[in-house]
Amino acid sequence: MDLGKKTEENIVNNFTIALAGNPNCGKTSIFNNITGGKQQIGNWPGVTVERKEGKLALPQGEARVVDLPGIYSLVASSQDEQVARDFLMGGEVSLIVNVVDSSNLERNLYLTTQLLELNIPMVILLNMYDLSIQKGLDIDSCLMQRLLSVPVLPINAINKQDNQAIKDFFIEMPIKKGYKETLSLPNELEDFLNKWSSLVVDNDLYIDKKNALIRYLEGDESYLKSSLSENLTKQMNQEIKELESLLKDPSDVILADYRYGFINGICQKTVRIKKTVTSISAQIDGVVLNKYLGIPIFLVVMYMSFGFAMTLGNYFVSYFDRFFGWLFVDSLRGLLEGMSSPQWIISLVAEGMGAGLQTVATFVPVIFFMFFILSILEDSGYMARAAFITDRFMKSIGLPGKSFVPKLVGFGCTVPAIMATRTLEKKRDRYMTIFMVPFMSCGARFPVYAMLTASFFPQSSGLIVFSIYLLGIVLAILTGLLLKNSLFKGEISEFIMELPPYHQPRFKHIMLHTWRRLRDFIFRAGKVILLMVFILGFFNSLGIDGSFGNENNDKSLLTTVGKAVTPVFKPMGIEQNNWPATVGLFTGIFAKEAALGTMTSLYSQIEGQRIEETSINQLIQRYFNPWSAYAFMIFVLIYCPCLAALAAAFREMGAMMTLLMSVYLTSLAWIGATVFYQVAHGHDYKWVIISIFMLIFMVISLRSLGGWADKKVKQ
Amino acid sequence: MTLIDKNPHEQCVITGFAPGSKKYRARLLAMGLTRGTRVKLIRRAPMGDPLEIELRGFRLTLRRDEASIVLIQIGRHDGRGPHGFGKKNRGKHCE
Numbered sequence A: 001m002d003l004g005k006k007t008e009e010n011i012v013n014n015f016t017i018a019l020a021g022n023p024n025c026g027k028t029s030i031f032n033n034i035t036g037g038k039q040q041i042g043n044w045p046g047v048t049v050e051r052k053e054g055k056l057a058l059p060q061g062e063a064r065v066v067d068l069p070g071i072y073s074l075v076a077s078s079q080d081e082q083v084a085r086d087f088l089m090g091g092e093v094s095l096i097v098n099v100v101d102s103s104n105l106e107r108n109l110y111l112t113t114q115l116l117e118l119n120i121p122m123v124i125l126l127n128m129y130d131l132s133i134q135k136g137l138d139i140d141s142c143l144m145q146r147l148l149s150v151p152v153l154p155i156n157a158i159n160k161q162d163n164q165a166i167k168d169f170f171i172e173m174p175i176k177k178g179y180k181e182t183l184s185l186p187n188e189l190e191d192f193l194n195k196w197s198s199l200v201v202d203n204d205l206y207i208d209k210k211n212a213l214i215r216y217l218e219g220d221e222s223y224l225k226s227s228l229s230e231n232l233t234k235q236m237n238q239e240i241k242e243l244e245s246l247l248k249d250p251s252d253v254i255l256a257d258y259r260y261g262f263i264n265g266i267c268q269k270t271v272r273i274k275k276t277v278t279s280i281s282a283q284i285d286g287v288v289l290n291k292y293l294g295i296p297i298f299l300v301v302m303y304m305s306f307g308f309a310m311t312l313g314n315y316f317v318s319y320f321d322r323f324f325g326w327l328f329v330d331s332l333r334g335l336l337e338g339m340s341s342p343q344w345i346i347s348l349v350a351e352g353m354g355a356g357l358q359t360v361a362t363f364v365p366v367i368f369f370m371f372f373i374l375s376i377l378e379d380s381g382y383m384a385r386a387a388f389i390t391d392r393f394m395k396s397i398g399l400p401g402k403s404f405v406p407k408l409v410g411f412g413c414t415v416p417a418i419m420a421t422r423t424l425e426k427k428r429d430r431y432m433t434i435f436m437v438p439f440m441s442c443g444a445r446f447p448v449y450a451m452l453t454a455s456f457f458p459q460s461s462g463l464i465v466f467s468i469y470l471l472g473i474v475l476a477i478l479t480g481l482l483l484k485n486s487l488f489k490g491e492i493s494e495f496i497m498e499l500p501p502y503h504q505p506r507f508k509h510i511m512l513h514t515w516r517r518l519r520d521f522i523f524r525a526g527k528v529i530l531l532m533v534f535i536l537g538f539f540n541s542l543g544i545d546g547s548f549g550n551e552n553n554d555k556s557l558l559t560t561v562g563k564a565v566t567p568v569f570k571p572m573g574i575e576q577n578n579w580p581a582t583v584g585l586f587t588g589i590f591a592k593e594a595a596l597g598t599m600t601s602l603y604s605q606i607e608g609q610r611i612e613e614t615s616i617n618q619l620i621q622r623y624f625n626p627w628s629a630y631a632f633m634i635f636v637l638i639y640c641p642c643l644a645a646l647a648a649a650f651r652e653m654g655a656m657m658t659l660l661m662s663v664y665l666t667s668l669a670w671i672g673a674t675v676f677y678q679v680a681h682g683h684d685y686k687w688v689i690i691s692i693f694m695l696i697f698m699v700i701s702l703r704s705l706g707g708w709a710d711k712k713v714k715q
Numbered sequence B: 001m002t003l004i005d006k007n008p009h010e011q012c013v014i015t016g017f018a019p020g021s022k023k024y025r026a027r028l029l030a031m032g033l034t035r036g037t038r039v040k041l042i043r044r045a046p047m048g049d050p051l052e053i054e055l056r057g058f059r060l061t062l063r064r065d066e067a068s069i070v071l072i073q074i075g076r077h078d079g080r081g082p083h084g085f086g087k088k089n090r091g092k093h094c095e
């Protein structure tokens, strides 16, 4: 690592600034401030952790600024943390900007002590200075600068003026290497480190050998793996054991003791407590987390926020649908017809591509408002409280409390729910939650239930629909338990969560966050949706005679296929003459509410009459009976989620996992619907037995895929 | 005694760790749960779990069974501290 040169020239091209610090200390705020609007968001190679990169123009040239995921320590436990650690220790960083929350100094400085040891040029931004003053603290940043021998600048990231101060700071500060010897360790430990650092071979270690040993003692073995032979490692472990029995404590505990001892020393010298203030956050929490009020308040907050998001979203959906339908489908068709293009081109472009674009567009309002609300919940600090309250529910499934929220979102729409799993830190938790989210019956499935219950159970429609929702929740829990013991067996993460003080959510920050997630949906998930809608639309339009424009009539290829596969659904009560239901299930994959439209339009074509509003129910009664109607609802509840949801899942988990999820859901849907129908009405127990065998087979397959999934999750 | 046996709003001091997952301990240590640190149990979640504790000026939540590796004693100082609080209380339960 040739940092010396860079240090002399201060700022040069190819200069990489890494923003490192605890979660929630203001890194992203500072990042947004200093990079302005010009930033790129991508993923870290190979993983889905967001990577934010921007440029900072300095008189000496342009610097690359990287916003790292928040970490409490260099010992990484989650994927995000690994990404941050690997970046910091990968030899790429020219300057570490350690953002420190000055209102929470002690804990933030823990990471600082570790960063200093990396021996990379470093500066400290004492952020949230306003909050520390509010808290009654008076911090002598100049003394701190002297004690730590790295530049320290107190700032308030929200304040515009400080923005310039930060830039000036980067330009003017004599940037020195980090001060390495922060800790004076017990002699035995020093001797051990000195002895073994001479035995470590320097294999692509970007960090100092002694530092690699400290990392090892603190529980991160990755840095010594290739630099010490197996024999020597054994010998060293033996010595560590002896050392620990001599010092009467595990070495990681000793190191932490010394780090915090050092920090206490710094804080005693630099921080004066001027007044003790009872924090407003603590007072709010006294109510919000109250033993009796906590859960009701949580439910009200969730109901209001997601109710607001769904209502507002759905309000715009119809406008978006009509407008983009007109723009992408009708106008496009009109235009093509005007140019007297052949029918197949019109079908492909207007009904295929146009309809795909229309589908993507109709999701925009819902996703926008959902993310808007989620960002407010996150930014204000309430999300952490929600996790605190719901953790008990999730613990038995082996998930953190936070995963409750995406599930709630799922009752509105599966797509934003899947994307909301981003708020979870661990991949395993994200994947498991994504598998469970589709069981939360989304708004688009409701019309199907409503129509069928109105036809068969007009008296008790509320109860019937409720039973379906409840079934979904029960199956989600069972799925969680199954996955915990099969596919995602990996070790369950312990739950350590900070309750950050409440912040007033900032509009600009939230809009930026919301826009980023929305853009991600449009450009990444959108591509998949477009392709799939195109393919399905194409087969819907294509007739068996090779003609086009056969949407939802009985000449369409999709219809023909639908007729052919109807026998598959016979065990759940769909008779051959009810093939429109099968086609409906296919088009339901476009969007769940499309199932109903397809079915009614096909029924009316068969019956050769236009259906009046009043006769739809009678029509449905001709094709279903109460039991098959209920079985059909079960199927619709569980089977493969819509294309947009699949695309979102694909974006989060990759192709194989998404495929596995759709197969799992569709099989389970068939099993559930069949068992219900045969037990309740059909009494052909052969099918029940077959279903049970299928279920067993599924469980075994999921178990045997555990190893593969484990690798995927750890990637 | 461990962190989970306490009553809300009692001031306690961390005395060490019971054997357990090293990874979990590393995370606790990073959060500042080192020996001699004062902690206060603020509350339990509405359903009894997890716990909310206060230390070093911030608030943290831990699950009951996981937090049981944190050993504590009641009082304001570690037994080894200059005020020698611990001797009197060592081994006593917090009830």
Ligand SMILES: Nc1nc2c(ncn2[C@@H]2O[C@H](COP(=O)(O)OP(=O)(O)O)[C@@H](O)[C@H]2O)c(=O)[nH]1
Residues within 6 Å of the ligand: A021, A022, A023, A024, A025, A026, A027, A028, A029, A030, A070, A127, A128, A129, A130, A131, A155, A156, A157, A158, A159, A379, A380, A503, A504, A505, A506, A509
């Ligand atoms: N009062 C105050 N709030 C801040 C300051 N810097 C950041 N924040 C708030 O702290 C929260 C977390 O900031 P963020 O930049 O997302 O932190 P990150 O997790 O480190 O990226 C946001 O709600 C910010 O508005 C500051 O200097 N003063």
Ligand SMILES: [Mg+2]
Residues within 6 Å of the ligand: A024, A027, A028, A070
């Ligand atoms: Mg951030």
